[in-house]
Amino acid sequence: xxxxxxxxxxxxxxxxxxxxxxxxxxxxxxxxxxxxxxxxxxxxxxxxxxxxxxxxxxxxxxxxxxxxxxxxxxxxxxxxxxxxxxxxxxxxxxxxxxxxxxxxxxxxxxxxxxxxxxxxxxxxxxxxxxxxxxxxxxxxxxxxxxxxxxxxxxxxxxxxxxxxxxxxxxxxxxxxxxxxxxxxxxxxxxxxxxxxxxxxxxxxxxxxxxxxxxxxxxxxxxxxxxxxxxxxxxxxxxxx
Amino acid sequence: xxxxxxxxxxxxxxxxxxxxxxxxxxxxxxxxxxxxxxxxxxxxxxxxxxxxxxxxxxxxxxxxxxxxxxxxxxxxxxxxxxxxxxxxxxxxxxxxxxxxxxxxxxxxxxxxxxxxxxxxxxxxxxxxxxxxxxxxxxxxxxxxxxxxxxxxxxxxxxxxxxxxxxxxxxxxxxxxxxxxxxxxxxxxxxxxxxxxxxxxxxxxxxxxxxxxxxxxxxxxxxxxxxxxxxxxxxxxxxxx
DNA sequence: GTGGAATAGTTGTCTATACCAGTTATATAT
DNA sequence: ATATATAACTGGTATAGACAACTATTCCAC
Numbered sequence: 001x002x003x004x005x006x007x008x009x010x011x012x013x014x015x016x017x018x019x020x021x022x023x024x025x026x027x028x029x030x031x032x033x034x035x036x037x038x039x040x041x042x043x044x045x046x047x048x049x050x051x052x053x054x055x056x057x058x059x060x061x062x063x064x065x066x067x068x069x070x071x072x073x074x075x076x077x078x079x080x081x082x083x084x085x086x087x088x089x090x091x092x093x094x095x096x097x098x099x100x101x102x103x104x105x106x107x108x109x110x111x112x113x114x115x116x117x118x119x120x121x122x123x124x125x126x127x128x129x130x131x132x133x134x135x136x137x138x139x140x141x142x143x144x145x146x147x148x149x150x151x152x153x154x155x156x157x158x159x160x161x162x163x164x165x166x167x168x169x170x171x172x173x174x175x176x177x178x179x180x181x182x183x184x185x186x187x188x189x190x191x192x193x194x195x196x197x198x199x200x201x202x203x204x205x206x207x208x209x210x211x212x213x214x215x216x217x218x219x220x221x222x223x224x225x226x227x228x229x230x231x232x233x234x235x236x237x238x239x240x
Numbered sequence: 241x242x243x244x245x246x247x248x249x250x251x252x253x254x255x256x257x258x259x260x261x262x263x264x265x266x267x268x269x270x271x272x273x274x275x276x277x278x279x280x281x282x283x284x285x286x287x288x289x290x291x292x293x294x295x296x297x298x299x300x301x302x303x304x305x306x307x308x309x310x311x312x313x314x315x316x317x318x319x320x321x322x323x324x325x326x327x328x329x330x331x332x333x334x335x336x337x338x339x340x341x342x343x344x345x346x347x348x349x350x351x352x353x354x355x356x357x358x359x360x361x362x363x364x365x366x367x368x369x370x371x372x373x374x375x376x377x378x379x380x381x382x383x384x385x386x387x388x389x390x391x392x393x394x395x396x397x398x399x400x401x402x403x404x405x406x407x408x409x410x411x412x413x414x415x416x417x418x419x420x421x422x423x424x425x426x427x428x429x430x431x432x433x434x435x436x437x438x439x440x441x442x443x444x445x446x447x448x449x450x451x452x453x454x455x456x457x458x459x460x461x462x463x464x465x466x467x468x469x470x471x472x473x474x475x476x477x478x479x480x
Numbered sequence: 481g482t483g484g485a486a487t488a489g490t491t492g493t494c495t496a497t498a499c500c501a502g503t504t505a506t507a508t509a510t
Numbered sequence: 511a512t513a514t515a516t517a518a519c520t521g522g523t524a525t526a527g528a529c530a531a532c533t534a535t536t537c538c539a540c
Contacts, residue, residue, distance in 0.1 A: 009523060035490060046525045048288075051491090059299065067491045068532035182476045186426035186444040186469035204426040204444055229426035236422045236476070249493060275520060286495045291521085307521045308502035 002043045010045055014053035022062060022073055029075040033063065036071075088134050088144065088225075097136040101144075104131040106158040108150060115147050118211055119219045126150040133196060134225075141231055143196050147222040152214075180212040184234055197228050204229035242283045250285055254293035262302060262313055272310040273303065328374050328384065328465075337376040341384075344371040346398040348390060355387050358451055359459045366390040373436060374465075380437050381471055387462040392454075420452040424474055437468050444469035 002013050021027040036054065040047040054071060057063045065071045092099035110124035119127065127147045134142040148156065185207050194201045206227040211219050227234075242253050261267040276294065280287040294311060297303045305311045332339035350364035359367065367387045374382040388396065425447045434441045446467040451459050467474075 011523075032490095037490085046527095048526085049524060052523085065491065066533090068489085068534085070490055070533095180478045182474075182478070184424055184446070184474040184476070185472075186446040186467075188428065188442075188444045202428075202442065204428045206424070206426040227426075232425075234422075234424040236424070238420045238422070251493075272520095277520085286497095288496085289494055292493085294521095305521060306503090308504080308519085310503095310520055 002045065004045075011049050011052040011056070014039070014043070014045075014050065015056055018053065018057060019062060027073050029073050031073050032070040033073060088142070092136045092141075095136075098138075100135045100138070102133045102135065103158065104133060106130050111147070111149075115222060118222045119147065119149055121149050121151070128153075128156055136231070139231070140197050140228065142225045142227040143193065144223060144225045146224075148220060152218070152220045179217070180210055183209045186229070193226055197226070199228055199230070206232060206234065208234065242285065244285075250283075251289050251292040251296070254279070254283070254285075254290065255296055258293065258297060259302060267313050269313050269315040271313050273313065275310060328382070332376045332381075335376075338378075340375045340378070342373045342375065343398065344373060346370050351387070351389075355462060358462045359387065359389055361389050361391070368393075368396055376471070379471070380468065382465045382467040383433065383436050384463060384465045386464075388460060392458070392460045419457070420450055422451075423449045426469070433466055437466070439468055439470070446472060446474065448474065 001017050002010060004010060006013065018027070018033065021033075027033055034042070036047050036050045039045075039050040043050075054063060054065070058065055058071075061074055063071050064074050088101070089099045107129045108126050109129050111119065111121060111127045113123055115127060116123045116125060121127070127149050130146045130148070132144045132146075133140055134144050150156075187205050187207050189197065189199055189201055189203045189205050191201055193199070193205055194203070197205070199205075206229050208223075208225045208227065210221075210223045210225075212221045212223075213219050241257050242250060244250060246253065258267070258273065261273075267273055274282070276287050276290045279285075279290040283290075294303060294305070298305060298311075301314055303311050304314050328341070329339045347369045348366050349369050351359065351361060351367045353363055355367060356363045356365060361367070367389050370386045370388070372384045372386075373380055374384050390396075427445050427447050429437065429439055429441055429443045429445050431441055433439070433445055434443065437445070439445075446469050448463075448465045448467065450461075450463045450465075452461045452463075453459050
């Protein structure tokens, strides 16, 4: 499970290992995880390295420590993610609705000037352009257009683009998403919007543009969404 | 400066020391701080201990590291606050605009059912109801109505209500604001909105409702704002 | 039973050291 | 002067070991 010769740092390998154990349910909510010395012994690594992995998971909210007792799996990652970057799917699930989507188009195109600027790439660099209608409980909720640099996420196809992009990036490319910016504005539907969202021209709509960044501040996704204002309201919690 | 016999951990002492250097301006924004090895040498402590202190300050946003170059003082605690709870005034200032406001009314009224629910008080408990027009560079930007429980912030008057409520609460009542939730939706202007915001009926508007909480999760302010969509766009950064 | 000591487990703090991987200044060769 | 190695810095990762602080249990004396 741990490869000492991998260029991936050991502590990061251990993080992923423990995360996986949590997500697959092998380590359950509220349960104690093995002690630091035990991890060190089992994987033949130093306790300080184990601590580095566990520290990060504590900071990310996966675990909590209790001096003298042990380290425990936190309950509900969901609530923490809610305070920030939720995908449409997660967002709808958290509202008790059933999300689905219809793929309208999947293209690889050269980036225009504005898209290139937002994604910090050169003009005409290749990007995926993926258009979807997002549905909640079967009814149209939003029209979404995503732009993703091909260079960063190669091998995206019409088939696998339906899976969670975030999971793909974190697990297969072992990159992690650190930050996102959103811009939200109000507008009114034009004829195109009205048709796809099944509303009337002049009805209010919510435009949301999100840019998601990797650890190093590299943008990897630009999503422009048009929501039906009568069905969707953006909810958001800030801490500190 | 560092006391090895103190019950306070060394890394924490060092954190406070560095923080102080930053806050007193001895270490300036963007400047390099001494290297880890230098701290270790000067204070005769281990480099790992220095790293523990610096790690924490990095996580708290005081410092940023750059491999091969050094560790730098982050600029502006303000910007971090911007990622979250900004008042209209701060928001506009950060956009390079000149904010002002016109008080429309200042009342103490019994809370209606919904307001009471949001503020977690009883129906008919007294609340301040403060209506303002918010201007940016002299032009109407938003219509704002704030509801504040009298019990939590007694002594608010038409005069001092113009000052920063947040500062007042943090400094005079020594309470601290920990969290806020926002709900954002799109709508279209009715005749009232159109008149106060100097736009046309049917123009798009952005409705923002914010509830701010004290440390203990006690709501102390409910603000409902109506923004001109042609002039205002909600911008928001999420981390992690 | 109650209190206290001993014990074995946990995380927390700290040291000393080593090597790796970027960055920058400096010396050297051309 | 201009390249180009090289050395000397930086933070990043990892080791091994030590003691402190805290928790839980067990056992024993009272």
